[in-house]
Structure formats: structure tokens, C-alpha cells
Amino acid sequence: MARVVVDVMLKPEILDPQGQAVQRALPRLGFTGIADVRQGKRFELELEGPVDDAALARIREAAETFLANTVIEDFTVRVEDGQ
């Protein structure tokens, strides 16, 4: 089966409280040198059929209307490599 990954991240200008909390914790744990952290969602979709253009177009539509909230989030759709 083929896997498509949809990554959903808050738009750059939108506040990301979770990413901020992680970023602030890292130096306390001894991890320095990290200028910014953003936290988003990763969806792994296993397709029944082949990953053709039609399938990708449908997934892009699902991402746009459902997986991401495009008022505040951006998304990318890609076929997982190394499968």
C-alpha cells in the first residue's frame, strides 16, 4: 500500500504556544542553539489504490477542507519516499 503524508503547520504569523513552550524548555534541559520551534501535525494516510495524480488531488482537497484549518494553518501533501 502507498503512503501519503500531510503535514499541517500553523501559519508563520500565527502564535504557536506549544512550539514556544518546547523552545523555552530546551535550554533548561541542556539543549542550546535552537532559535525557533514550531509544532504541527503529521497525518500518515495509507491508500488502497495507487498514488496517482487523481488520488493526490483528492487528498489535497481533503487536507484543504478537513485536515487543515486554513484560517490558521498551512499544509503540504507528499508521497512518502523510501517506501
Add this chain to the structure above:
Amino acid sequence: MARVVVDVMLKPEILDPQGQAVQRALPRLGFTGIADVRQGKRFELELEGPVDDAALARIREAAETFLANTVIEDFTVRVEDGQ
């Protein structure tokens, strides 16, 4: 600045109700042909310095001890391509 991505997913044997909820909703929205959905987290880390082996090793350690809870989650660390 260089970007490193850490993907954190629930281990395959752990029930993922969020992924399941998405999977169940998709056909209702008219998106069929998706056999499985898993939902995880994606962290984007912007590094101050270069992404060398030492930096990656540190990020891997941060992922292992902090970003993921390895009792229930797996993670992967990779340098973002196309930067």
C-alpha cells in the same frame, strides 16, 4: 538558518483515536479509498548553527528524552530538504 524536522508518531501497536476519527470522517466527506490514517506530531526546529553530525546527535537526544515519549511513540529526525 537550517531546519531540522522531528516527526513523532504513536507506535504502530498503540490505538490512535485521533487518526481513527479522521479515517471515519473521510468517507462521510466523500473521500474514499483511504485504508488507514495515523496522526502524529511534527516539530520544526530552526538551528542557530550548522546542521552537522554533532547538532543532529543532540537533536536526536532531545527527541529521545523529551520530544517523544518512547514508551508510546517513535520518532525520526531529518534535515529538511529544499532549504
Add this chain to the structure above:
Amino acid sequence: MTTRVGVVTFPGSLDDRDAQRAIRLAGAEPVALWHRDKDLHQVDAVVLPGGFSYGDYLRAGAISRFSPVMETLIEQAKLGMPVLGICNGFQVLTESHLLPGAMLRNNHLHFICRDQKLRVENAATAWTSDYQAGQEISIPLKNMDGRYTADRRTIDELESEGRVVFRYVDVNPNGSINDIAGITNAAGNVVGLMPHPEHAVEPLVGTGKTDGLPFFTSVLKQLVSS
């Protein structure tokens, strides 16, 4: 001398004052502990209270676990100090590996607040000796990430060693394995549970029951007699 029970406040702790009240009502002296302070101020036992420490960002309990107070607490817990983790406190205990397993999002994906019936499976821990084994109690439950999970071997170990301290009765509110609501470490001094005994210590407020008070009197007796 009165028994001193510490209550840790992390940024985002919510039920710290409630835990202090419960300790006071049980006859002990509550001592406020601050997450940045390594010193436990000579307390005899510690409660990690409920709430959303660090907003539950990343994972519930994941950031608090690394606070300075936890360093000392982890040492002391291993030496036998009684520690009770309630809800977020339970999550901190699993994240810091004082208790095995982990907490996942509720299977219905909603925050749930309800009066929850539990069975006390183990009345021999530091925090449950004032209950009878098999006794059913009712205390509030309120959480988003309350589904306890662990691998098969850990679960088998917990079950065979009698370390499942509380089980949900009638309703499993979050999909927790084997209806597990709370567990203990092998020594019985560290106990974690999702429901909130500190919200059931006065007949007037909350659910109007006092089924949670024995948690705090149990530890008092154990400390006084030891």
C-alpha cells in the same frame, strides 16, 4: 509534631490549593513547594496536584518532569517517601518513570468531567490504607489525556503484583487498559491516579461526597506510625 505534606506548584498547576485544603482537613500541615526550588523543606510526603502544567503542551507532564523540584523528588521517592500524583501529577509520574506506562488522549477525544465510580483494588499502599480492598468510591474525574496504557508485559506485571490500585467501575471514561484508574510502584509509596480525591473531601462542595478524604488520612497514619 504535625505531619508536613508538600504540594508542588508547577506553572499551570490548578488543583494545588485544593490539595492543600484536603491535607489540612485530614489533619496534616500542607506545605507549598515551588517547581524551581530543589528543596523539599522537610516534608514527609508530597502530592503532585492536578492541572495543566505548562499548558499540557507537548504532552501532559512532559515539561514539568524536568523541573528542579522533580530531581529531589525522584531521589526521595526511590528512598520511600510517599508521593501521590493526581491527574496531571500522575502524568508527571509516568513521564518521569517513577510509575510505568503512559497516558494517551481519551479515546472519545473530549475533555471529560464527571463523578466517577472506582473500586479500590489495593488498600495496602501509603495512600489507600484507610480504604478496604474492594471498596467502591465515587470521586470527580476531569481530564483530556487519561487513557492509561503500557505494554503487555508491564500490564501483566502490574496485575500480577496487585499494583493496579484503582479501577473504573460502570463506565470506562477514557479507554484505559483493563479499566485502570490508578497504579502504584512496587514499594507502594508512589501512587498515581486520574480522578481527583481532593475534590471529594467536604460534603458541601464538588459532588457533595467525602470519598476522597481517606487518601490523605491514610498517608498521615502511615507517617505517624513509621
Add this chain to the structure above:
Amino acid sequence: MTLDTVKNAEQTPDAAQPWAELGLKEDEYARIREILDRRPTGAELAMYSVMWSEHCSYKSSKVHLKQFGEKAPQSDAMLVGIGENAGVVDVGQGYAVTFKVESHNHPSYIEPYQGAATGIGGIVRDILAMGARPVAVMDPLRFGAADHPDTRRVLPGIVAGIGGYGNCLGLPNIGGEVVFDPCYQGNPLVNALCVGVMKHEDIHLAQASGAGNKVILYGARTGGDGIGGVSVLASETFDDSKPTKRPAVQVGDPFQEKLLIECTLEVFREKLVLGIQDLGGAGLSCATSELASAGSGGMRIELDTVPLRDATLSPEEILMSESQERMCAIVEPGKVERFLEICEKWDVIATVIGEVTDGERLEIFWHGEQVVDVPPRTVAHDGPVYNRPFARPSWQDALQADAPTAERLARPATGEQLKQALLDVAGSPNQASKAWITDQYDRFVIGNTVLATPEDSGMIRIDEETNLGVSVATDGNGRYAKLDPYTGAQLALAEAYRNVAAGGAKPLAVSDCLNFGSPEDPDVMWQFAEATRGLADACQVLGTPVTGGNVSLYNQTGEVAIHPTPVVAVLGVIDDVTRRTPIGFADEGHHLYLLGD
């Protein structure tokens, strides 16, 4: 890059300005020029436009709201009345209670989760700014038909947002409403109420006095939240090298707000604060102009000291940003160090951004250049006032006459029909249990909740020694108000009043959230006028003053307005919460009495 400084504005009187895009009317723009005796700078235009908006200036409703003061019954309990962030009433034993209900309707329609969440966040900061510890929240909600797709889109997010924010803050949710009616399709109502408790001596006000005292901004960094509109200004005065698209949506961070609460209460406890204001709608524009306007003297702000989340923000945008979880305090110079220490303890960023001056102007600088020089009162308090035309709608008589006839609403004739009617009522979304919603809210946290869902009113113990408590109920019925706005508003008050009394508390004060359609429609304006008149009259009769509230206008989809929906909250006091009366039968053998006719 050209910065529109005061000097520049003086030298270029004829430069075109986007006042219309910012929502100002021609005469309003002319008035600003008259006040300043020159054209406003971009930053000044930003401030006036947002502070003179309907939302901040109450320009359509002011003339009607006046009645709440004019007809206010004499009440010894009132400590702080309308005009401050929230009213304060004396509840005895040295305690004072503050409460207020506010709307977040439009943001919740656009982004249900964040809109509702930041609605809770905003009202909680209002209560905090009075000097009180917030102790409970409530959420009166209105949705379209339960089975309508838009309800399915907004309801889960709104409920999750209220829960997500309130639960994380540690405030018990002690009541609210859920009403379904098709008139709210495309325009759900999300009202949020917060109650806070303090000792009399802890009351704080939003005012800046004493030259040399410092202005401290603390809490979240300032980002581009909620400044969609002002981007036109930014692109007017700056070249196009910066992102032009700014999010209109604000994202809440309840964890940050929890830290803000604890940190603020600690600086109050150590008496470090002279005046304080939360940052809500209109952000720094509002906080600086209101603080300066209510105090004596002026204020000077160095805007480039404001900690930013987005380094590309222009001065106009910083002034208008609605980034959440921020507060502004006035602190004596000698106490600044301790103030900053306490903020550091709570991981809260705090920055001195300016000081109180002995002048009379609000002056704002950007990298040393002056971009604002205004009399603060003209921004904060002397906004436009409209006497909008209103008239009884032509359809009102027909609507009232349209009583259901026997054919249209047949009475059940058989036992079977009666049973069905009962089941229909019990199963209708408006009557069915709301536990599927209220179970998502923490009602136990803080350990002082005496009554919460499913009781008639929420009740909180405020003193553990004496068992002093307060109770709050909110009610509103848009259908009644549409039939007769005057009486409908009174019925809402009477119901909330009864709900408080039924729990055993004595009603003391009223807060209200007036949700209506467009004030530019004379029908709607009549509904508004009637409802405020009705409420003011009823408050006078019952002896309970309105201590504060909120107006939400333009609730409509296209030309169709929602039902006029005044939501009324009543606060009561009970000197011993052990004497509360819960609903339901307590013991077998008790008698039932029906009071009233």
C-alpha cells in the same frame, strides 16, 4: 521606508489617507483633523479608527445605555459602577465581587475554537484588571438549528474552545445556556461571563497618574493578531518588502493567561500597582489611551521597546495588535524592580515601555521619532455618538397577532398523542440534557463550587471560614424579545433573578450582553431601544443596578438579523452556602408548593 511622523503629517497636510478602509466616516475623519489641528499620522489614524469603532466606542448604543445609570436604583452594594472594566459590588465581610458578561460572536463564527477560547480569555482579564481573583466562568451560547450543517461546523469548536481555555486556566464553569434557533445560523452567539472576588481594599482601576511613574507591558509578545484591517495603513506608509497578509484571527494561550493571573495577583498582593488595564480589543491603542485618559497627566510611550513576536510589524500594527494574554500596569519607579522580579518568577515577559508625564498628551515614539501626539480623552472617551433613527417595525403588530390557532397547534386528544407530545418536548434539542456539553467543562476546580450544572444558578463559596458565597445565573429568550423587546428583556432579567433566588441567594446586581442586528436598520434599533428601556425599568423596580455589560451589534446574515437577544446575568449573595437549595427532590415525604400564579 518613510515613517509617518507627526512632523511629516504637519508638512504634508494633503496626503491621502485610507480612513474609509479603516471604517471611519467622512465626518469622523474631519473631526480627527479638527481635534489635532492637522491630519493624523498613520499611527494616530489607526488609534482613532479602532477606538471609534462600534465595538470600542459604543457609538450607536451609548444614548440608550445611559438609562442604566439614570434609572439605577439606589444600592449601597455598588462599589464601582458602569464605565470601568467591570462593576464591583460589596457582598459583606469585607469582600467585593466583580462580574461581567461579554460577547465573542463574530470571531467564533470565523474560527470557532479560537474565537470562543479568546472570548473566555478576554473576559477573565477584564475581571483580573479590577484587582480580583477570577473564580468562575459561565457561557451563554446560541446556535442555529441543531441539525444544520453550520451548527455542526461551529458548535464542537466553540464548546471545545471554551472548555480548552477555561479548563486550562483552572476556572470552574458553573453554568450557561445552550439554545438552538434557526435565526442564529450563520451568526452563533458566544457570550462569556466571569466572576471575580477581592477584598474592598484591593480594587484597582484603569488609570495612570503621577508623573514619572512607569508604564509596564507584561504577558505575551505582540504579534500580528487581529490587525487585518490596519494592514492597508502599513502598506500605505511602508514599502512592500514586508508580509502584507496579517491574520485577523487571534490564537489564545491559556497557559500564558494562567501565569498572567498568578503573576498579577502577586503584584497586587505586594501593592506594586497604581493602575492597570488589560489589553483586549484595540490592544495598546486602547490600554494607553484609556489609562492616560482616566488619570491625571499625560503619557509617553517608546513603542520600539514592545517585545515582538514578529519583527516586521509597523508602529500602526503594534498599536492595533490584538495579541492575547497581555496587561499594562502603572508602577512607581521604586517598585519596578520588584514588579519585574515577580514577573520573572512566573516566566512572564515584562517591559517598561514608557512613563506618565505631567503634560496632557499621549505621545508615542518609534525609534526616537514621534508618531502620536494626541489628547488621550479624544481617543478613549470622546468618540462619536449617534442618535440612530429607530421605529417600531411595520411587521411587529402582525407578529404579535399571529397567535397559534387550534388548527396550527392541535392539542393532544388521546393518551398516545399526549405521550408523543411529551417525548417531543423532552427530546427537542432545547429541552434535552446539556450534559454532552457541560461534561466537557471542569466544574470542580478550586474546590469551592457549591452549585453548578444542572442547577438553576451557579454558586461559589468565597470564604471557607464563614461560608459566604455568591451565585450567578444568566438567561435570555430571543423569541420573547422578538415578540416584544421591552417585555422580553424584562423576562430575561426576571428569570435570572428567580434562578438566583431559587438557589437561596439574594440578587444584588445585573450585567448584560445585548446581542442585536445592525444598528443601521431602524427596526433593529427600535428593538435595541425597547430592550434597554425594558431592562433599565425592570432593574429599577427590582432594585438591582446594572454594573456593566457589553453590546454586540451587526449580528446578522445578509439583511436578516438574529432575534434581539439580551442575555442578562444576575449576581446574588448568600451569607451561608450550607443553606443553598439545590433543585430536585431531597427526601421522600417532602411537600411540593407552587408559588405565584
